[in-house]
Structure formats: C-alpha cells, structure tokens
Amino acid sequence: MTRPSTPLRRVRVVGTTGSGKTTFARRLAGVLGVPHVELDEVFWGPGWVKRDPDEALADVRARTAGPGWVTDGNWDSRLGGALDTTDTVVWLDYPRRVVMGRVVRRTLWRGITRRELWHGNRERLSSLLSSDPHQNVVLWAWRTHGSRATQYAALVDAPDCHVVRLRSPREAERWVRAVAAARTRH
Template sequence: MRIVVIGISGAGKSTLAAQLAQGLGVPHVELDALYWEPGWTMASPAAFAARVEAATAGPAWVADGNYRAVRPLLWGRATHLVWLDYGRPVIMTRVIRRSLLRALSGRELWNGNREHWRNLLEPGHPIRYAWRQWAPRRRELEALLAGGEYPHLSVLRLRSTAELPAARAALLRQAGKG
C-alpha cells in the first residue's frame, strides 16, 4: 500500500500517517520535513521534488501533506488517499491547540525549526492559513477528485473524527495487518 493522507493544517494528517505507517510496518513520509529547511527556509522546487521522489520510490509507504508541487508525483504513485475533511470548528480547535502546545514546548519540528509565539500573527502561520484556506482547499480537492485524473486511487473522505477509527482499521485489514 502507498497511502497519502491529506487535509488542511491541523486536521491530523501527520498523526494518522504515523499511526498507519507503524501499523503497516512501512516508512512514514512527512512532506513538511522534506520541504522545510533550517530557519524555516523553503526547499527549492527541484530539491523538494527530488526528496519526495526518493522517499516514495519504495513499494510501500504512508505520506502526509498537500503540496501542489508534488501532487502529480505523489498521487500518481499512491494506491490510497485519505482525506481528513473535517468541519472548520474541528480544524480550528486542533490547529490552535497544536500551535500553542508547540510554542510552549519549544519542540523541534523539522530541521531545527520550532514554532514561536512571535510567529502566531504572521500571515503564513498555520492558524491563519487554516482559517483562510479551509473553504477554498475543500473546493479545490472536491473538483480535483471529481475530475477523474486519479482513477486508480482508492479514496476515503472522512468528514467526522468519529469515522477515523473504522477507516484506520479498514486500511490495516486491507493490507492484512488488522
């Protein structure tokens, strides 16, 4: 299985992807870790694409992220797509809680990067991004999936966190791991 987990910031992509990867015994590919370089510097498009290509070259993996620049590569290789399409109140609660906990703990995210209090008001901060992009991203993904460009993908669209345990169990069972 090659699974991509998508959703807006704060949906729980990385958490679910890590759980699935562990349950399946396959690599977890966290796109943010491949994209963000030290000092919150974005990787060049070529470097990012090369990293994603190398990380997803194997026969099985679970990746999380929504980067348009590598979507054709990633979705083209994937067998399954899990869309965490939760309502805005769920997303905002999660992204705010996550950001505050990260700022408090000072935990390293990727390549030495950490969330800081001073970044909470920046336009690109995940809280502001999630609020601004929730509706447009949903429309974009609906259109993309309805367009038939990726007919090989088995798509699971979860609209409620209550659906998550059954979906996770079904994927593990399908792979013979549950």
Template structure:
C-alpha cells in the first residue's frame, strides 16, 4: 500500500490482511521508535526484509529505504491516489481526533499540536507538499518496465477501496 498520509492505506491494509488471513506490517510502526526517533536504516531494512520473506503479507507505507525489498517480493502494489482535498480533510480529522483523545500510535508516540503547526514536522504540511510528488512517482512506477512483475491497483476513491476489499 502506497500513497499520501491520510489516504486510507492503513485501514485498507488491515482489512485486506484480515480478509486474506495474512500478516500486515505498517512501516510507520517499525520506523518510529520512542519519542519519534527514527530507527537506523540498517535495522529498519532488516525488519522489513525478515517480514517480507514470508509467503504472503501486506505492507503499508512509502519508505524508499525499503521499497526495493518490498516491491521485489510483492505481486501487487495498491496505490492510493485520492484528490488532495479528500486527503487533507481525512488527515485533518484524523490528526485532531488523535490529539483530542491522546491516542497512542507506535512505541508510545502521540500526535501533538506541536506536530500540527510545526514547519518541519507537521503531517498536514507533509501531506500537502507530497501529494503531487506521490501522484507522479507512482504513475511513473506503474509504467516502468522494471516493475512489470507487479500489478498496480489505483485507488481513487473510497468506493474503489470498498470494491477491492469486497472482491476478495
């Protein structure tokens, strides 16, 4: 599963994994250690490498540091390509809910108002600036002959997600 923050990757990944009866790895949960400290790249890659040695799995995330491992062993890439306004609405609602409830994400980390308004750490700002980049990156990847072993499934709406899940 690849695509912008707030696009629905984790939700669909969990649903697909449950429907298929396979394990699911959310790359954010591996990468973000306590206090939002990034895991060293060698350790991050080692965990992803070990997970993707399994026969069947679902991986959720955009980390270029592990893309070669995941895509070499995958048969399908589900690419979330929702309209920017949809992504921003979902992400803002999710972020505010997490802050209001104090929901723990990974390894004790929580979203805070500092992350909402920070120039360098805002998930909202990140998603806004990465939207067009992700769209172009995954459009090119789908057309790349080097990825001919992969089936790319583009998700452009909630209905597309629901159709994919119900087709299994």
C-alpha cells in the first residue's frame, strides 16, 4: 500500500465497473473536505443518453475549477484534458471475484429498490438478461476488467502521475484512515 501523498487536493478515483469508485470517492472527499464529482452523473443524461460531449466537458471543468476535489469514473476518452491538474490517481485494483460480487449485489439492489442514480435514471433488473455489455453492467464489468487493469497499470510507471494502487477493500479502508489521520495531525 502506498502512503497518502501530501497534499491530496485534486484526486481522481479509477477502477473497473463495480469496484466501488463512487462510494470510495465520496468518502475520501468527505475526509479531505472537498467536493465530490461523479463523472457518470456528469456524462449520462436522462434516459441513459450520453450528454453532448462539449456540454459535459464544460460541466466537468466547472465542477473541478476549485483548489480541491475528488472525481470518480473512467471517462478518459471524453475528458479532453479536463482533469490534467489531478495530483493523485487512486486505482481500485480489486480482483475480478471481488468486483463481480460487488457489481451483482449492487445491480440487484438498485433494480429491486428502483433507486434513482441521476437524472431519473434507474437500473433495471431486466438488463441482466441482455447479452449486450452496453446494456448489462455485470457483463460490462466482466469484459472490461482486464482492459482496465492494463490501462491503469500503465499509469503506475508514468513519471508525471502519482498513482495509489489499492488491491483490496481492506487496503482501501486502511489508506483512507491513514489520510484522515494525516489530516488531523496537520
């Protein structure tokens, strides 16, 4: 586990679908006392329609204009450099078995409760029957797990990017506690 970098001000949380990015990012933002920006909420409009790219990008830039923030999401192809001021990337690099258990439980819970995610969008249990990974988030998580790992592993060695690679929920919990402890000491 990598110790928290100092200072954490502009943090991007990444990982495969179902790894718990949003929950982790929301918690970290609370610890840091900065806004949380969920990229899915920015890029998805009502009816699960992707927002106009320029409009969404302007929204990301507006939400991250301040001195500190925590974002979560994997929208790399749509970000257009909007998060280039990130000082730390936190990669939730959990094993496939952990991610799949999480995404199945989450999808079932959201489908049963009909909990609204953003803009009136809700997950439907019927999506689990689709063989199209763009319609079935569980299938999407399964198919993209390896490619996300490859994508973010390349960041670890990048000289201009501080990456914190957390390989289990327990390690992530320890890291957030260390961040909180470091903040109380300063």
